[in-house]
Amino acid sequence: MRHEWRVVVIALAGGAPALVVLALVLAGLLRGPVAVGLGVAVGASWLICGLAIGHVVAFPLRTLGNLLGGLREGDYTVRAAADRHTGLLRELVEQANALGDVFRDQRMEAMSASALLRKVMGQIDVAVFAFDPSQKLRLLNEPAQRLLSQSAQRLIGLPAQELGLAEYLAGPVPRIVDLALPGGAGRWELRRTTFRDKGLPHVLVVLSDLTRTLHEEEREAWSRLVQVIRHEISNTLAPVQSLAGTLRSLLQHAPRTGSWEADLKEGLEVIEERSKALNRFMLSYTQLARLPEPQLRDLDVEAWVRRVASLETRIPVRMDGGPALTIRADGDQLEQLLINLVRNAADAALVTRGQVRVWWSQAGDNLDVWVEDDGPGLPQGSNLFVPFVTTKAGGAGLGLVLCRQIAEAHGGTLALHNRRDKQGCRAHLRLPLALESPSATAR
Numbered sequence: 402m403r404h405e406w407r408v409v410v411i412a413l414a415g416g417a418p419a420l421v422v423l424a425l426v427l428a429g430l431l432r433g434p435v436a437v438g439l440g441v442a443v444g445a446s447w448l449i450c451g452l453a454i455g456h457v458v459a460f461p462l463r464t465l466g467n468l469l470g471g472l473r474e475g476d477y478t479v480r481a482a483a484d485r486h487t488g489l490l491r492e493l494v495e496q497a498n499a500l501g502d503v504f505r506d507q508r509m510e511a512m513s514a515s516a517l518l519r520k521v522m523g524q525i526d527v528a529v530f531a532f533d534p535s536q537k538l539r540l541l542n543e544p545a546q547r548l549l550s551q552s553a554q555r556l557i558g559l560p561a562q563e564l565g566l567a568e569y570l571a572g573p574v575p576r577i578v579d580l581a582l583p584g585g586a587g588r589w590e591l592r593r594t595t596f597r598d599k600g601l602p603h604v605l606v607v608l609s610d611l612t613r614t615l616h617e618e619e620r621e622a623w624s625r626l627v628q629v630i631r632h633e634i635s636n637t638l639a640p641v642q643s644l645a646g647t648l649r650s651l652l653q654h655a656p657r658t659g660s661w662e663a664d665l666k667e668g669l670e671v672i673e674e675r676s677k678a679l680n681r682f683m684l685s686y687t688q689l690a691r692l693p694e695p696q697l698r699d700l701d702v703e704a705w706v707r708r709v710a711s712l713e714t715r716i717p718v719r720m721d722g723g724p725a726l727t728i729r730a731d732g733d734q735l736e737q738l739l740i741n742l743v744r745n746a747a748d749a750a751l752v753t754r755g756q757v758r759v760w761w762s763q764a765g766d767n768l769d770v771w772v773e774d775d776g777p778g779l780p781q782g783s784n785l786f787v788p789f790v791t792t793k794a795g796g797a798g799l800g801l802v803l804c805r806q807i808a809e810a811h812g813g814t815l816a817l818h819n820r821r822d823k824q825g826c827r828a829h830l831r832l833p834l835a836l837e838s839p840s841a842t843a844r
Contacts, residue, residue, distance in 0.1 A: 461494070468497050472504055528585075528608040534601055536561040536570060548608070550583035569593070569606055573812065577611065587612035634679065641676075644668045695731035695810050702726040702768060706759055709739040713757070716747045721760035728768055728834050730811055735832075738807045738815075742772045742828045745801070749776025749826060763834075767813075770830040778819045778826050808832070 471479035531540035561567040710718040755775025808815040813832035
């Protein structure tokens with residue numbers, strides 16, 4: 402039985418004993434049509450009152466039901482008239498209306514945030530994809546549509562395998578990938594994260610086009626390279642040309658002076674030394690441009706650090722140690738990397754008669770190696786990782802560039818910064834404890 406009818410039945414049942422008593426009393430006092438008419442009037446009044454009670458109870462409940470139904474359907478404009486009610490019922494209606502106001506405000510905020518998100522996603526020059534747990538596409542922005550050369554209506558719901566994006570849902574990030582999609586090709590940076598929508602985990606894939614940036618950087622690098630090579634060759638050829646002219650004049654001079662042989666020998670030695678210097682410079686650049694892929698083997702961290710520290714004989718290198726760890730890496734390349742860092746730290750410490758310290762630690766799945774000195778620190782605005790830029794007299798400006806290349810080839814990072822506790826510099830090398838394949842990280 403419905404709730405409102407139960408209320409009517411209970412109300413009628415509550416008045417039924419009184420009605421029966423009244424009927425018995427009237428049957429004893431009145432006779433004939435008067436008694437029948439009075440009984441009918443009393444019964445009708447009793448029935449009407451019962452129905453009225455049911456209406457009073459059912460009407461506000463029906464109103465609240467319609468209000469909650471509207472809220473469930475997303476219609477937050479429905480309101481119940483609180484002025485028609487009093488007491489607890491009025492409070493209940495007012496709370497229901499307030500709940501609708503909260504839902505309406507939240508919906509407006511969500512719509513504003515959604516509109517802002519769509520604007521931002523449309524303006525940023527990166528392709529954004531969102532995939533559900535079954536790897537089906539659920540969201541993408543305009544750059545992503547251009548990358549796939551199709552509209553969002555056709556792409557939503559398609560699996561990542563069919564879109565050619567399945568390989569980007571796994572593997573290390575961030576990393577550089579070579580895309581060959583209908584709307585774009587070249588080198589792109591891949592980033593990936595996760596979020597939850599309606600309680601389900603989703604994967605967000607972000608692809609940034611690096612082709613134009615890389616081309617600009619390549620042109621700038623070539624420009625810097627040409628300038629450096631021109632400068633180095635000019636520095637070599639200028640004295641060589643001058644000496645060649647002097648020596649030619651010396652040989653053509655008659656009679657020759659008594660020291661002409663010594664002058665000739667000295668001039669040829671200068672030419673030979675400048676030629677060797679130019680050759681060393683070109684060999685250094687060749688080493689920078691042709692770094693081989695890492696050959697991975699097990700490498701004991703403590704033995705590696707201790708071996709490098711012992712090679713520095715100008716100043717004692719203090720080892721503060723660390724946990725016993727073994728990593729997969731190219732020992733020869735990492736040894737050269739650490740030699741450069743320790744040598745640079747020693748060069749700086751010798752200036753101030755300070756110390757050099759080396760230690761390592763484990764941070765999750767990574768190895769952190771620290772090389773610290775008490776030297777004068779890094780100059781402001783120094784471009785330490787730009788090829789051929791150096792802060793040391795006689796330096797080639799290639800050591801730290803090679804170090805960073807070796808670190809990145811192992812899937813790691815290298816950073817240098819001034820110490821905060823005192824004067825000096827600190828180099829921070831981070832390497833993964835396990836590197837699956839050199840080709841994956843060297844791309």
